[in-house]
Amino acid sequence: xxxxxxxxxxxxxxxxxxxxxxxxxxxxxxxxxxxxxxxxxxxxxxxxxxxxxxxxxxxxxxxxxxxxxxxxxxxxxxxxxxxxxxxxxxxxxxxxxxxxxxxxxxxxxxxxxxxxxxxxxxxxxxxxxxxxxxxxxxxx
Numbered sequence: 385x386x387x388x389x390x391x392x393x394x395x396x397x398x399x400x401x402x403x404x405x406x407x408x409x410x411x412x413x414x415x416x417x418x419x420x421x422x423x424x425x426x427x428x429x430x431x432x433x434x435x436x437x438x439x440x441x442x443x444x445x446x447x448x449x450x451x452x453x454x455x456x457x458x459x460x461x462x463x464x465x466x467x468x469x470x471x472x473x474x475x476x477x478x479x480x481x482x483x484x485x486x487x488x489x490x491x492x493x494x495x496x497x498x499x500x501x502x503x504x505x506x507x508x509x510x511x512x513x514x515x516x517x518x519x520x521x522x523x524x
Contacts, residue, residue: 459511462488470512473520474499 455466463486471484471492479495493510500508503519512520 454514455512455517457511457513458488460488460490460493467492470496470520477520 455469458464458467458470465486467488468484468486470488471481471486474481474492474495475484477499479499481492481495496512496516497508497510499520500506500510500516505516505519
């Protein structure tokens, strides 16, 4: 009886392995989550929350999803990781704020105003709100 059980257990394992291979081979490479869904959770490394926004359509696949990083409004006098990200991004885009230090001073404000002016963001007041963040992060 023990020998029969051992042989049967081996056959069950082989059967499950074959079933798994069949299922994996039947999945098309372009299969993904149903339209309108995205997998995202938590926050960015700087602590900013991630928001998933459904919308739009793409050819033949239903709706698409846009993931937006929501960052707090920062302005002269602000400090922290979001200011460091801002300064790094401005430097990368050619708006020289010096060495990113996480302190939003007069030099950072001047470069934010220059960026806002060039991008047509109104008011160009040096306050980095969601519209300015979106423009900064969308510019690659």
